[in-house]
Amino acid sequence: QVQVVESGGGLAQPGGSLRLSCAASGSIVSINAMGWYRQAPGKQRELVATITSGGTTKYADTVKGRFTISRDNAKSTVYLQMNSLKPEDTAVYYCNAARGGMNYWGKGTLVTVSS
Numbered sequence: 001q002v003q004v005v006e007s008g009g010g011l012a013q014p015g016g017s018l019r020l021s022c023a024a025s026g027s028i029v030s031i032n033a034m035g036w037y038r039q040a041p042g043k044q045r046e047l048v049a050t051i052t053s054g055g056t057t058k059y060a061d062t063v064k065g066r067f068t069i070s071r072d073n074a075k076s077t078v079y080l081q082m083n084s085l086k087p088e089d090t091a092v093y094y095c096n097a098a099r100g101g102m103n104y105w106g107k108g109t110l111v112t113v114s115s
Contacts, residue, residue, distance in 0.1 A: 002026045002104040004034075004095045009109030012085050018111060020080040022095030031099045034071060034078040038091035038111075045094065049080060063089075085113045 008020040024031060035050030035058075049059045049069040057069055068081040078095065092108040 002028060002031065002097045002099055002102075004097050004104055004106040006093065006095045006106045006109040009093060009111045011112045011114065012082075013115050014085060014087060014113055016085050016113070017081070017083045018085065020082070020093055020095075020109060020111075022078045022080075022106060024076040024078075024097050027099070028076050028097075031076075031097050033098045035096050035098075036069065036078075036080045036093055037096055038089075038093045039108075040088075040091040043091075048093070050096075051078060082111070085111075087113050089113050 003026045004022055004024050006022050012018050033050050033052045036048040037045050038048050039045040047060055048063055049067055051057050051069045051071050066084045071078045090113050092110050094108045095106040097104045
């Protein structure tokens with residue numbers, strides 16, 4: 001089993017920044033990839049960014065150039081630096097860890113972008 005816990009959500013103004021963190025614990029050996037997904041009200045959950053154990057990253061087109069995903073393997077933590085935030089980035093952000101064909105999800109952290 002893998003547990004993931006998100007932190008760092010909150011309220012930001014348009015054009016502002018927030019940094020999300022996701023700490024993994026439990027059977028973290030051989031986690032293939034970790035990532036961030038988000039779900040806005042009335043919409044389906046969508047991929048935001050992922051990073052593999054080797055450091056390969058992938059971003060949704062809507063966040064390219066604004067968001068950066070990174071990981072600290074020593075701390076088993078993944079970060080999402082979000083810059084130039086837009087109101088449409090408002091959503092609950094979920095951390096995901098993929099291991100052995102299984103997906104593990106956190107409970108989510110709310111990001112609200114509003115003036």
